[in-house]
Amino acid sequence: xxxxxxxxxxxxxxxxxxxxxxxxxxxxxxTLQKCVECQKLRYPIMTACPFCMSADSNWEEVSGKGTIxxxxxxxxxxxxxxxxxxxxxxxxxxxxxxxxxxxxxxxLRLVSSLVDGSGNxxxxxxxxxxxxxxxEFADLGDGLALPRFRLSDDVPEHELWRxxx
Amino acid sequence: MNRGGDVAGRLKDKYAxxxxxxxxxxxxxxxxxxxxxxxxxxxxxVDAGLRADEVDGMLSYSGNDSTDxxxxxxxxxIRLNFYMDVNGGGSxxxxxIGLAMGAIEVGMCNTVAIFRAMNGYTEARIGGTGRQTxxxxxxxLDQGIYGMNSAGQSFAPSFLRHMxxxxxxxxxxxxxxxxxxxxxxxxxKAYYPARVTVEDVLNSRWITKPLHLLDxxxxxxxxxxxxxxxxxxxxxxxxxxxVIMGVAGRVSKPQAGxxxxxxxxxxxxxxxxxxxxxxxxxIEHADVDVTGxxxxxxxxxTLQLEAYGYxxxxxxxxxxxxxxxxxxxxxxxxxxxxxxxxxxxHGIALVAxxxxxxxxxxxxxxxxxxxxxxxxxxxxxxxxxxxxxxITHNLGWAxxxxxxxxxxxxx
Numbered sequence: 001x002x003x004x005x006x007x008x009x010x011x012x013x014x015x016x017x018x019x020x021x022x023x024x025x026x027x028x029x030x031t032l033q034k035c036v037e038c039q040k041l042r043y044p045i046m047t048a049c050p051f052c053m054s055a056d057s058n059w060e061e062v063s064g065k066g067t068i069x070x071x072x073x074x075x076x077x078x079x080x081x082x083x084x085x086x087x088x089x090x091x092x093x094x095x096x097x098x099x100x101x102x103x104x105x106x107x108l109r110l111v112s113s114l115v116d117g118s119g120n121x122x123x124x125x126x127x128x129x130x131x132x133x134x135x136e137f138a139d140l141g142d143g144l145a146l147p148r149f150r151l152s153d154d155v156p157e158h159e160l161w162r163x164x165x
Numbered sequence: 166m167n168r169g170g171d172v173a174g175r176l177k178d179k180y181a182x183x184x185x186x187x188x189x190x191x192x193x194x195x196x197x198x199x200x201x202x203x204x205x206x207x208x209x210x211v212d213a214g215l216r217a218d219e220v221d222g223m224l225s226y227s228g229n230d231s232t233d234x235x236x237x238x239x240x241x242x243i244r245l246n247f248y249m250d251v252n253g254g255g256s257x258x259x260x261x262i263g264l265a266m267g268a269i270e271v272g273m274c275n276t277v278a279i280f281r282a283m284n285g286y287t288e289a290r291i292g293g294t295g296r297q298t299x300x301x302x303x304x305x306l307d308q309g310i311y312g313m314n315s316a317g318q319s320f321a322p323s324f325l326r327h328m329x330x331x332x333x334x335x336x337x338x339x340x341x342x343x344x345x346x347x348x349x350x351x352x353x354k355a356y357y358p359a360r361v362t363v364e365d366v367l368n369s370r371w372i373t374k375p376l377h378l379l380d381x382x383x384x385x386x387x388x389x390x391x392x393x394x395x396x397x398x399x400x401x402x403x404x405x406x407x408v409i410m411g412v413a414g415r416v417s418k419p420q421a422g423x424x425x426x427x428x429x430x431x432x433x434x435x436x437x438x439x440x441x442x443x444x445x446x447x448i449e450h451a452d453v454d455v456t457g458x459x460x461x462x463x464x465x466x467t468l469q470l471e472a473y474g475y476x477x478x479x480x481x482x483x484x485x486x487x488x489x490x491x492x493x494x495x496x497x498x499x500x501x502x503x504x505x506x507x508x509x510x511h512g513i514a515l516v517a518x519x520x521x522x523x524x525x526x527x528x529x530x531x532x533x534x535x536x537x538x539x540x541x542x543x544x545x546x547x548x549x550x551x552x553x554x555x556i557t558h559n560l561g562w563a564x565x566x567x568x569x570x571x572x573x574x575x576x
Contacts, residue, residue, distance in 0.1 A: 004310055010302040018306065044307045044423050070329070070430065072321035074312055075371035080299050082312040090313050090373075092322045092425055105428030111322075113311045124374075129329050146310065161329050163375050 002140040005081035009140050017045045024059060025145040030135045032097075032108065034060040041098050043108050051102060062097045062108075064135030065152065069094040069109055073124045073163075088121035089114045093133055093149050113148040126151060128160035174411075174445055180266045181399040181406030182573065184213025184392035185517040190356045190508025192286040194386035199232035201388030202282030203240045209278060209390040210241075214403030217241055220392065222268055222277030223248040226257035226511070230289035231282050247274040253415070255459055256561035257281070258391070258513040259569035260414030265393040276398060281513045282388035290384055291316050307423060316461060316564075317381055321373050323565045324464040327431035328375060330479065333467070335375060337482030339366035341463035341498075342379050342505050344491040349502025351492070351529045351549035356383050357506045360545055366463075380463040382504035389513040391520070406576055407520040410556070411445030413438040413570040415563065424566035433465075434568035435472030435560055442558075442570040443474075450475055453572070454554045455522050456496055457515040459562035460503040466490075469560040469568065470498070492543040492551065500527060500549050512561045516571060519557035523575050525550060 002009040002022075011018050017033070024031040032041045035049040036056040048055050070092040077086040095108040114122040119138060132154035137145035186208025188194070188201050202225070210220060220243050223234040227250065234248040247268050251257065258279065265277035283289065293314065301310045313319055327333050343363055349355035361379060369378040399406035416438035419427040443449070456475070458466040463485075471481035475496070484490070490498040501507040501518040508514065521527045525537040527550040532538075539550040554575070561569035 004301060008300045009306070009310070010300050011306070012303065015303070022306075043426060044304075050420065069425075070322035070326040072318065072325060072376075073371075073374040074318060075373060077312065078293060078318070079309070079312060079314040082314075085312070088312055090311055090318065090322070092430075103428075106426060107428070109425040111308050111311055111313055111425065129325075146306075148311075163325060163328065164334070 002142045002144050004138065004140055004146055005085070007081045009144070020059060021045055022140065022144040022146070025137050025147050026143045028137055029061045030064040030147050031059040031061050033057040040101065041108055043110060062095055065154065066093040066095040066133055066149070067157065068092070068127070068129055068131045068133060069107070070129060071127050073127065085121050087124050089124055089127045091127065091133070091149060115148050115150055117150070122151065128162045130156045130158040130160050132156050174447055176266055176270065177410050177445055177447065178408050179396055180269065180393060180409045181396050182262070182391050182409070182516070182520050183394055183399045183402045183404060183406050184209040184215065185520050186212055186390045187354070187514060187517060188388045190354060190385040190387045192385060194284055194287065197232065198230065198282040198284055198388070199236055199240070201386070202232050202237045202280050205282060205388035205390035206237055206278045206280050207241060209392050212404060213392050215276065215392065217243045220276050220278050221246040222265060222274035224261045224265055224277060224279045225250045226253040226261060226281055227283065228252065228254055228289065230284070237280065247277070254511045254563060255461060256415055256512060256563040256567060256569035258511070258516050259412055259559055259561045259571040262391070262393055262409065262571060263412040263414040266409065266412070269395055276392060276394040278390055278392050279513070280388065280390040281510050283510060284386040285509055286384045286386050317376050318373050320462065320464070320565060321376055322425070323430045323433070324462070325375050327464070327468060327481070330429070330431055331482065333482035335367060335377070336363055337486040338380065338463040338467050339363045340486040341460060341466045341490070342366050345460060345499050345503045345505045347543070348492055348497070348500045348549055349506030350545040351543065351547050352502050352507055353528065353530065355502045355507040356385055357502070376462060382461050382509050383506070385508035385510070387508050387510040387514070389510045389517055391513065391516060405524050407523045407573045408576050409571065410448065410574050411442040411572040413441040415567055415569055416441065418566035421566045430565065431468065432478070433468045433472045433565045435469045435570065438568055438570045439473045442572055446572040448556065448572065453496060453556050453558045455500060455519060455551050455557045456498045457519050457557065457559040458498050459512055459515060459560060460499055460505045461562060463505070465562045466498060469562060473560055492549055497551055500551060516559050519559055519573060522551055522554045522557055523573055525554065
């Protein structure tokens, strides 16, 4: 049975795309749906292309590299799985692929966790907008894994910004 | 300006809110949502001077935490020609007012009661009650599994991005709480009537940065109701009608669900609702005397006022900290104290408050408020009626990518 942080992960048997996404993650690959017609990537998992309405897509592996576009630092956890993990960051990661599409303000942005080398929540003092990150995978069991991110050594394109304390 | 299609003013001034009713705001109602809903609808009918056989439509919204229209109407002996109970939280009120107008316009019914009844503290809390066995499934694998489980946690990245892009500060948005607490101090119904300072907000504990405890609204048990009918019928009823000039319902950003991929994420749905509602009403911002910008959080009020054009993009922090939104300022916001201080019923109470303002009957501590007599002394325990209100604007919020809007005026 798949689980994460002690909580059951229950994927509906008819939700094939989600199985495939998490199976690829289980093999260490971050894959996104790519439209067969307009060739655009999309996230999260969708059943049609938001840019051209095509119902057909393939999975495409992406670099897993990106930049923190925004974040928050949860000090008062609510979910039972996170009670022992606070304070913890939630990050909005903008992937390097397909930035500024379909407008300059848009991009492939993933809500995710920022973790340290041990898979624990990253030190909240280190979290910053514009910080560079790379994907890593948390084992869920059953051959599935969950994509998460950790800080990378890449040089940021823009100056780091943190919430003033 | 894109006026949102062929909508400009076709139903302007043809419908009105004629009755309002509210139970007390508490954290221990000790009653069912059925009892709360019935009391609120009954109070709104009494307020309007309507008998059971004069209401024939009913609408409600909930997140499966309410009691439905067939039950509420039956308890009151109302036979309905039209009803719907829709799934939805914030910003549903204004949308349902528009649907009520449409239902009456096409002849399905004549007079519609709209209600929201919730035990928002004792039964169904926003972040969950922790009573269910947790499981990650479906769309929770996109957000919830990463520890993003409450409204505040879901909205916070949009708020932080606004701070990054425009230099908006915690201190600036704290003024929303300060202003609304000032208003609540003159509202006998308010759950939190005490005035607070900017320092109180900044010194309150962190919930999820950038949100302090006092940036977040109160959760309460409450039932509230409104009654919508045509302006012709409204003229025969007991109260001065709040005439509907324009309404926009659940307008969304380019991606309404997982909205972060489409930006700017600090620009909220009001950006798209503004041309519709201002286009219908045919007014400008300067014509609006009172706003009701949904304050689930200090930031939601700020970002909506900005999105609707009450200030330039990026200047929301300056706007809410300038004194404009306080009683005594040029355009007070949420004169009841709003969700931050009065209580929380997913926005319906904010519309009821603007109806009171238009009637010049804010139920403050002025002895003869019912006669429209006010001191306009906004000291604590005093008045909360804005002088000479002619036009109000409600800015309903569901989430950064979904909002609604309602402009009303005195007859």
